Amino acid sequence: MAEKLDILVIGAGPAGYVCAIRAAQLGLNTGCVEASTYEGGMGGTCLNWGCIPAKALLESASLVQNLKAHGEEMGVRAENVVYDMSAAVDRSRFISEKLTGGIRFLFKKNKVEVFEGRGRVTGPGTVEVTPEEGDPYLVEAANIVVATGAAMMSFPGFEIDGDKVIGSREALALRNLPERMVVVGGGYVGVEFADVFSAFGVDVTVVEMLDTLVPVSDPEVGKTLARSFKKRGMTIKTGTKVVSLDREASPMVLTVESKKGQETIETDILLMAVGRKPVTEGLGLEALGVEMDGPWIKINEWCESSAPGVYAIGDVAGQPMLAHKGSHEGIVAAERIAGVAHHPMRYDNIPSVGYCHPEVASIGLTEDEAKEAGHEIKVGKYPLTSHGRALTAGHNEGFVKIIADARYGEILGVHMIGYNVSELIGEVGMARALESTVEEIAAHAHAHPSMAEAVMEAALATMDRAIHI
Amino acid sequence: MATKIVMAQLSPTMEEGKLLEWKVAEGDTIEASDLLAEIETDKANMDIEALGGGVVLKILVQAGATVPVGALIGIIGEEGEDISSLLAEAEAAASGTPVEAEPVESAPVVEEPVVPPAPPATPAVAPEPVAPTPGVELPHSHAGESAVTGTVKASPVARRMADEAGLLVSDISGSGPGGRVIKRDVEAAISAGVSAPAPAKSTAAAPAQAAQTVPAGPPRLVDETLEPSQMRKAIARRLVTSIGPVPHFFLTIEVDMGRILELRKAMNGRLETGKIGVNDILVKVTAEALARHPEINASWQDDTIRRHGSVDIGIAVAIEDGLITPVVRGADRKGLLQIAAEASELVGRAREKRLLPEEYQGATFSVSNLGMFDIDQFTAIINPPEAAILAVGSTSEKAVVVDGEITVRQRMRVTMSCDHRVIDGASGARFLQTFKAMIENPLELVL
Numbered sequence: 001m002a003e004k005l006d007i008l009v010i011g012a013g014p015a016g017y018v019c020a021i022r023a024a025q026l027g028l029n030t031g032c033v034e035a036s037t038y039e040g041g042m043g044g045t046c047l048n049w050g051c052i053p054a055k056a057l058l059e060s061a062s063l064v065q066n067l068k069a070h071g072e073e074m075g076v077r078a079e080n081v082v083y084d085m086s087a088a089v090d091r092s093r094f095i096s097e098k099l100t101g102g103i104r105f106l107f108k109k110n111k112v113e114v115f116e117g118r119g120r121v122t123g124p125g126t127v128e129v130t131p132e133e134g135d136p137y138l139v140e141a142a143n144i145v146v147a148t149g150a151a152m153m154s155f156p157g158f159e160i161d162g163d164k165v166i167g168s169r170e171a172l173a174l175r176n177l178p179e180r181m182v183v184v185g186g187g188y189v190g191v192e193f194a195d196v197f198s199a200f201g202v203d204v205t206v207v208e209m210l211d212t213l214v215p216v217s218d219p220e221v222g223k224t225l226a227r228s229f230k231k232r233g234m235t236i237k238t239g240t241k242v243v244s245l246d247r248e249a250s251p252m253v254l255t256v257e258s259k260k261g262q263e264t265i266e267t268d269i270l271l272m273a274v275g276r277k278p279v280t281e282g283l284g285l286e287a288l289g290v291e292m293d294g295p296w297i298k299i300n301e302w303c304e305s306s307a308p309g310v311y312a313i314g315d316v317a318g319q320p321m322l323a324h325k326g327s328h329e330g331i332v333a334a335e336r337i338a339g340v341a342h343h344p345m346r347y348d349n350i351p352s353v354g355y356c357h358p359e360v361a362s363i364g365l366t367e368d369e370a371k372e373a374g375h376e377i378k379v380g381k382y383p384l385t386s387h388g389r390a391l392t393a394g395h396n397e398g399f400v401k402i403i404a405d406a407r408y409g410e411i412l413g414v415h416m417i418g419y420n421v422s423e424l425i426g427e428v429g430m431a432r433a434l435e436s437t438v439e440e441i442a443a444h445a446h447a448h449p450s451m452a453e454a455v456m457e458a459a460l461a462t463m464d465r466a467i468h469i
Numbered sequence: 470m471a472t473k474i475v476m477a478q479l480s481p482t483m484e485e486g487k488l489l490e491w492k493v494a495e496g497d498t499i500e501a502s503d504l505l506a507e508i509e510t511d512k513a514n515m516d517i518e519a520l521g522g523g524v525v526l527k528i529l530v531q532a533g534a535t536v537p538v539g540a541l542i543g544i545i546g547e548e549g550e551d552i553s554s555l556l557a558e559a560e561a562a563a564s565g566t567p568v569e570a571e572p573v574e575s576a577p578v579v580e581e582p583v584v585p586p587a588p589p590a591t592p593a594v595a596p597e598p599v600a601p602t603p604g605v606e607l608p609h610s611h612a613g614e615s616a617v618t619g620t621v622k623a624s625p626v627a628r629r630m631a632d633e634a635g636l637l638v639s640d641i642s643g644s645g646p647g648g649r650v651i652k653r654d655v656e657a658a659i660s661a662g663v664s665a666p667a668p669a670k671s672t673a674a675a676p677a678q679a680a681q682t683v684p685a686g687p688p689r690l691v692d693e694t695l696e697p698s699q700m701r702k703a704i705a706r707r708l709v710t711s712i713g714p715v716p717h718f719f720l721t722i723e724v725d726m727g728r729i730l731e732l733r734k735a736m737n738g739r740l741e742t743g744k745i746g747v748n749d750i751l752v753k754v755t756a757e758a759l760a761r762h763p764e765i766n767a768s769w770q771d772d773t774i775r776r777h778g779s780v781d782i783g784i785a786v787a788i789e790d791g792l793i794t795p796v797v798r799g800a801d802r803k804g805l806l807q808i809a810a811e812a813s814e815l816v817g818r819a820r821e822k823r824l825l826p827e828e829y830q831g832a833t834f835s836v837s838n839l840g841m842f843d844i845d846q847f848t849a850i851i852n853p854p855e856a857a858i859l860a861v862g863s864t865s866e867k868a869v870v871v872d873g874e875i876t877v878r879q880r881m882r883v884t885m886s887c888d889h890r891v892i893d894g895a896s897g898a899r900f901l902q903t904f905k906a907m908i909e910n911p912l913e914l915v916l
Contacts, residue, residue: 342646408629410652435624435652 005031007337008127008141010119013044015314015326016147017103022334024110031139032112033119033129043100044149046323049169052099054192056092058355061199065357070394083200086175115139121284125309143309143337146297148283150276150315157244158272164247165270177202178268182254184242186213188354190273195356198234205235205265207256212238214354217362218401218415225417228358228397245270278316293318301344303333325350349432351425358398361425364413364432367403376406380461384418388449395419400458402438409437420451427455438462471546471555474505477517478538480826483510487535497525514822524548529559623650630655635692635778640831684802689760692778705890716889719848722901724908726864726879732911748838749809754907755836755859756780756800757914762900766833768854769890783832784812786819795819796832840864846882856891860884
């Protein structure tokens with residue numbers, strides 16, 4: 001057995017690999033267990049079968065969509081445009097591999113020892129690693145960080161068969177496009193895939209159980225997105241749940257139910273985007289007395305579990321199951337273990353972004369949540385209809401909405417939909433982190449013409465001072 | 470698990486500390502909150518307490534030495550524990566960085582754990598952290614307040630909450646980065662119902678002093694923030710370019726002390742214990758005059774004028790190597806006896822350098838008296854964010870003309886330094902008129 005480590009991270013996804021690198025930077029003797037054959041492999045779901053390849057496909061979709069919707073008016077007339085989904089998938093795989101290779105390089109550079117195989121905690125400070133070939137062996141570490149992520153989820157009757165009923169992983173490698181597709185789930189994952197396949201000419205229907213798409217955002221965002229998707233020819237069924245699926249029929253027949261009653265939809269492929277469940281089975285956590293919080297490992301704001309010396313980060317450690325949340329937890333855990341932690345996790349200030357077109361981004365409370373929390377609020381909403389940068393980009397749908405505390409001007413929540421808003425959420429996240437008020441955002445001269453001006457206008461609008469409304 | 474004892478930042482402006490005396494010796498077994506050492510800071514002598522128990526393994530800085538804030542001065546751990554790496558680190562630090570080391574801007578951490586509270590079952594072998602700043606979250610002492618500029622690091626939300634609640638951010642301990650006052654600090658201050666400074670968490674050696682009791686009943690003034698007129702803004706803008714960040718001007722007035730000295734004599738004659746000093750009377754009269762002229766009991770803050778709801782008088786006390794201003798709070802609502810008792814107690818401890826930070830911060834007006842040094846008249850420098858300070862000269866016999874005749878009277882000259890952004894010549898003069906009227910006719914005090 002190798003010498004005892006200071007910290008052993010189980011899982012090399014966006015939470016685990018960031019944790020390992022930070023720990024190594026801090027001079028800790030660091031190891032990382034990763035089963036390369038597992039869903040993630042180095043880089044986890046995010047780099048292999050999630051955020052990164054999905055964004056690559058979305059860029060292809062955006063190109064297609066721009067040509068279709070705006071090419072002619074922008075002076076680019078494209079004739080005989082051929083959709084080559086296979087080439088788009090190849091490109092996304094290439095990017096994915098480049099980035100996962102980058103993590104191996106960073107591990108080497110920072111002297112993070114990699115243990116290929118599956119990790120299982122066998123006792124305090126001891127992890128058994130089972131490689132694909134060869135005998136299991138033990139690794140000892142003073143601190144164990146569980147970063148095993150989450151896996152695709154479905155429910156009875158809708159089991160993923162990888163062929164006609166698929167999950168995000170299969171969707172990311174779907175080279176032969178069906179004629180029709182139903183996406184079950186209108187969260188970020190669902191709307192992103194709907195965007196991609198619709199742009200490539202698939203007849204897409206989105207079925208969402210809740211009343212709006214992207215339900216973690218302010219309802220206005222979801223409604224605007226649904227309107228935009230419908231304009232592009234998609235069918236959006238919100239407030240609708242799936243009841244049953246006849247997969248023997250050709251095409252398959254999906255039965256859904258809404259307030260209006262039941263109806264059937266014919267489809268070639270069903271894409272399940274109904275969430276992901278944390279991977280905790282077979283990790284040996286029960287033996288250590290690690291407390292759970294539902295399906296997740298229960299942690300405090302320093303990512304410490306209830307068992308001494310055991311930390312949990314990323315999707316396995318609770319919602320929101322987002323890569324950047326996990327990465328940040330990785331840093332907090334590493335610094336905590338090294339004794340240099342400055343700031344605990346602030347779960348109320350994690351941005352969430354959907355990269356569909358138009359993009360959607362949210363942080364903090366929705367308007368209703370702010371009211372329920374007892375705030376007297378001022379809402380500043382700035383539509384992009386006549387926004388200079390949005391118009392020049394050819395994407396002037398959407399808005400930026402800031403919910404501010406009426407008394408103190410505190411920025412309680414920001415919700416936006418529109419061109420490139422994924423890049424705007426950082427400004428308001430930082431403003432919130434610094435406890436800026438709307439006044440500080442309004443007082444800063446934002447570059448013109450930029451989408452960021454929309455944030456400034458929304459801040460002004462909370463004070464009834466917007467210029468361009 | 471070894472823990473470091475470091476030179477804590479015990480006052481907002483402290484950059485280094487002198488180790489006056491160790492209260493423990495190497496090999497001593499100690500418990501949490503035991504006194505470890507006495508430290509002389511730029512403001513007061515204070516003690517460092519142990520945050521946890523253990524054995525004093527090493528004392529690195531001997532009594533009499535001065536080291537920068539954050540420097541390692543000793544090590545606590547378990548008997549027989551290997552601390553060679555810590556010692557090497559200390560040596561490296563000592564040889565590598567002289568006293569110029571950056572003042573630690575983070576928490577006034579008394580002890581800095583080398584490893585986080587690790588589970589007993591998994592003996593932590595984490596190496597020494599390359600910790601530029603300590604990993605322990607402790608409340609910061611008074612918000613990174615600069616004595617020179619009076620600026621306080623505070624988040625915009627915190628400032629607005631404090632304003633609405635009638636609190637001064639300078640009175641609130643900041644727990645954000647670098648002592649920044651953030652929302653949660655103001656919320657805590659509001660729920661604690663303090664408008665006086667929040668108790669600092671430093672471990673001062675002074676006997677725990679009960680907070681000053683301010684008489685019951687509604688205060689006579691209210692905290693309020695005024696939006697200055699454009700003219701006033703222009704005055705503020707232009708004058709600072711002339712004389713510095715606080716544009717001073719000076720008003721001198723001579724007052725007749727005859728009656729007030731008689732009154733004092735009479736009062737002291739009736740007192741069995743304690744005496745009322747001239748300065749106590751001046752504090753009382755000043756406080757009363759301020760209550761009648763709230764425009765003087767104010768501060769220039771972030772382009773607004775802050776009128777204070779409480780009249781808190783700082784008394785400048787000369788101490789060895791400097792001066793300090795203990796504060797009598799709510800002085801306009803306290804009787805002379807109470808003021809005299811509090812002032813004497815505060816001044817006594819000030820001279821022993823035993824004041825707590827909250828006892829010398831946050832005055833709204835100061836009185837500085839050099840009469841005992843036979844100084845006829847002088848000008849004092851305003852201590853921001855206060856807007857004025859009263860410099861009191863000696864009382865001496867002078868020939869004055871009263872009703873056409875030359876007579877000998879007890880006269881005293883006071884000079885008020887005023888912040889011209891807040892106070893104008895006329896408003897300052899009216900204040901001094903009230904002051905003079907009360908001194909010369911003490912019955913005014915009860916009117």
